[in-house]
Structure formats: C-alpha cells, structure tokens
Amino acid sequence: MLYLILEQALNGLQYGLMLFLLAAGLTLVFGIMDLINLAHGSLYMIGAFLTAAFFQALQSFFPALLLAILATAAIGVILERLLYRRLQGMNHLSQVLATFALILIANETIKIIFGAQPLMIGMPASLSGAVELVADELYYPAYRLLIIGVGLTVALGLYLLVNRTRVGMWMRAGASNPQMAAVMGVRIKPMFTFVFALGAALCALAGALLGPLLAVSVGMGESILIPAFEVIVIGGIGSMRGALVGALLVGMIDTVGRLVLTFGLKLVVASGTAATLGPTLASMMVSLLMVGVLFFRPQGLFPARG
C-alpha cells in the first residue's frame, strides 16, 4: 500500500508538472497581457498533433518534439500578431467569445486535416522500460521519470527567466503596469509576442510529452484546460510561483486522492460504484479546494499584483 501511494505520488508529481507547463503559459498571458485565453488548450492539442505528424514522418521522437515546439511557437506568434493583439484592448467577455471561437476553429481544422480518429505517438524505445526505484518493490516507467525531470527543469528555467533575467524584469514590469513600463522604455509589444510564443511552446512541450501516454485526439485541450484554470486561480493569476504550487497541489490531490478515495469508498459501497465515484470525488475535491482558496484568499495563494 505504501509503495502504491508512493507510485501514485510520482504520478501526481508528473501530472502536476504537466499542468504547470500549461498553467505557466496561461498565467503569463493573463498576468502580463491581461488576456483570458480559453484557446490555450487548443495550442496544447496542436502541439500534440504536430508531434504525432512529425513523428510519423521522421519515426523519431525527440526531433519530432523539437520541431513541434518550434512550429507551435510560430503559430503562437502568428495568432498573437493577427488576433490577440486586437483582443487585448477588449473586455473580458469579448476575449472569452473570441477564444471560444478559436477553439471551435482549431478543433474542426484538426479534424479536417487529421481525421476524427485519435493518433498514437510511439514511445522512444530507450525509455519504454521501467526503472527500479526501490528494490523489488517499486518500478517506475522511465518515460514518466523523464517527464518529471523535464517538468522540474522547465520550472527552474522559468523561475530563473522571470526572476533573474532582464527579460524577466521587463515581464514583471509589464505585468504590474504596462503603460508605466512602456514609458520607462520597455518594448511592450515585442515582449507580448515573446510571452505568447513562450506560452505556446510550453503547451506544445506538454502536449508532445503526454502524447505517448494518452491518445492524441480532438478536444484533448478542453479536458485539461479546466484543471489548468483551477491551478492558476488557486495559485493567483499572474504568479509563476503560484502556478507551480497550484499545479503540484492539483496534481497530487487528483491522483493520490483518486487512489485513497476509491480505496476508502470500497469499504463503504460496492466496488464498482467506488471505482467510478472515487475519481469523480477527487476531481471535485480540486474544485472544492479552488472554492476554499477563493473564499479565504480571493486573489489566490500567491497574488502577483500585491
């Protein structure tokens, strides 16, 4: 049981870090550009599909991943220039609608290009095995360890980027007061483009890494968008630290809660019911956590703007 929980905790860490990749982009775009982007999940889907397409062409995972990240970032730049820049000055309702429209367009376009059937991305052969973490007791898939490693590296990189570099300083300045930052000489517009492209690249990275674990399918962006939103609301919109803490919290509660709740429920109700109810209750606990956080700290755990 202990090792089972440990294994689930690693799964939770992995899920949480993937959520972080999405939430980081979402929170940056919102915090810095004051733009609510429902289509963020679509970039994740596009990233996953591009990875699958490049993988089929190249038959090799990591080059496909790199290409997909670059291509998605490029799509992000185009979108930002054509649409998001225009949306930026609009009210939140218009932003919600326009990005909802983008979701419809993205889903339908993907369906036209790739068909409605889910695609598969093969796992790199070198990583398809399991690593023995505790002798004879705990084997953990190498690929998932890689995801955890990449997630942690990206988290560290983003932290350093935002808090230790000049670009990060501009980003923080732009987030707290874009007009003032512009007056002080920050070139706001190119920075917005950069931030958006960075968000898109992170989406593609998450989509590509999760591709071999999940089926790459139309609408996959929407199912992960809600947890990502919960993460940034819990953490505090615009806060990188908040996104990381929130993502790990959500990942852990969802994954470990699923196991513990299902196990606990089996003591009370029929096991079939418990198997379906456990995951639901775990997902609900995440939402309840969000409600609780908002109730006591309406700006989230780590508010970005004082």
Place this chain on the structure above:
Amino acid sequence: MISSNGSSRGTETPLIAGLPGPWIAIGMAVLLALYPLAMNTLGEDFYIGVGSRVLILALAASALNLALGYGGMISLGHAAFLGAGGYAVAILAKHGVVAAWIALPLAVGVAAAAALLIGAISLRTRGVYFIMITLAFAQLFYYLAISLPEFGGDDGLPLAARSLVPGLSLEGDLAFYYFVYFTAGLAFLLLYRLVASRFGRALVAIRENERRMAAIGYPVYRLKLMAFALSGGLAGLAGALLANLSMGVTPHTLTWHQSGILMVMVIIGGSGYFWGGLVGAAIFLILEETISGYTEHWNLVLGALLLFIVIVAPNGVMSLRERLRRLPQGTRVATIPACEEKA
C-alpha cells in the same frame, strides 16, 4: 430614485433600449403562435420541432442574458443549470413521477437552488475569477453526471414519455410546440416584469457602477445573487423542456461547450437587450440548420462567424439599430459596460 438619465453615460447604454415596446411584444407573440400552423399548412412539419427547439434555447439564452446582459455577471457555467433541470425531470420520470405540474416546478427549484449555492460562492469574486469559478462549478456537475450510475453515466437518461399535462397529449409536435410556447411565454413575461421593475433597474445600475450603488445603500451582493438564482432557475426550466423535447438528457448538456454556445447566442442577439436571447438563439439555430446542410464542418463556419462578430459588432444584432441611428451623428458606439469591469 433611479432616473433614466441619472447615469453619467445614460445615453450610451441600453438602460431603456433593452426593453421592448408593447406592440413588438404582441407582434412577436402572434407571429410565434401562427408559426407552427403555417408550417403545418406548408406540409413542413419537421420545422415545428425546430421551432420548439428555438423557443426552448431562446428561453435558456434569455435566462443567461438576465445574469450576463443585465447583471453583468459573465457566467461560463449556465449549462449546469440547464442540465440540472433536465436531469431533475429525467430522474423523476425514472421514479415514476411524470406529471408536468410536479416535474417542471421541481426542475426549476433544483436549478435555482444550485444557482443560489454556486452564486453565493462565486459572487464573492469578480472579473476573470468569476468566469473561471462558474466554469469549474459547472464542470463539477458534469463529473457527477458522468460518474453516477444513478444518472445513467455517459449514456445519460432516456425519457420514456413526455411529461403529463392533464387533458393534453404532448406527444404530437404541434401540441408540444404550444406547450413550450405557453411555458416559455410565461417565463418571458416574468423576465419582462423583472427587468422592468425596480429590481431590474437596480441590477442594470449595479452593472454600470457597482461601487456607487453600494455607496448609496443598495444591497449589491444580495441583488446580484437574486438575479443569478432567478437566471439559473429559468435556465432549469429550459433544461426541463429540452429533456422533454429530445426525450432524454445526456451529460453533453452539461459540458462547458454548451455554456459557451448559450453565451454565443446571447452575444449574437445582443446582451442586455430584452429580445437578445430570442434573436440570438433563432439566428444561431437557423444558421446551424442551414450551414450544416451544406458542410459537416459547421463549427468551423461558426467559429469564423463568431470572430467576425466579436471584432465587428461586439454588441450583437439588437444593437445594430442604434449603431445605424447613431452613425450620422458621428458618435462612437460604446461597448456594453457590463463587461468592461476587469479583475
């Protein structure tokens, strides 16, 4: 206390423009009453069912409009109330309760109670947080519906028969249309009374300037919560009718995609205009019907159309009349302030 020109931007906002004149309302009622008869004589009975659908979704969109357009509460979770009403009817029917006079009020009650609860918590936040928290709550309902075997899981709950109204069989399309017509008509009457009352005016004023209203002593939180609960209850009524129309409910009714579509309808029609929900739902469903006849990729067309609307006419069709009237004077058309408030 609230004079029509008391607001500093009274001329720009649809404080009054949102309300219909009596003749337009009567004309609309007559038109909608004659519609199925006309279709019947033309031999296009299929379109009677389409008409019922338009009316039901018009009701749902108008319910959302009360919160969104009049109250300025951007709720991205109204599908939850639509679904709550639908599931209430289906679950009751499963347990043998099919009388309409029990099922419909109960559906409204369940949805209103859910809206009261969700609103009570969500309204503590504002701006983007409000959008997201309503979205998350609706998602809770979705999870519940797909995972409880009681609710039929992924497949949803079929309805063995339509709700029972004494002395009237709802199985025929024509009879059902008139049932929907009267039910929705009553709801529209209620909505009109609400919007035209002091309550409605106060709600619009809160949308315009919440702090000022709080400062002059209005119970802002309570008024918004009331509007949200009423809006949820009416959406529940639409859900109950929808379950009757399609003879069952599926979790799809609860997806946030559905919430988005309702919002799209309101915006196409014009948020904060009394007929916004009706016009929007009609335009949306007619477009869907027509375009999906030509291509299976209707969503692509819808998406492009929406982008166009957001960029060109963000206030919806109902605002076009005023835009046109104002153009010669060269005044800039204001966006609906309901949505200007940011986090």
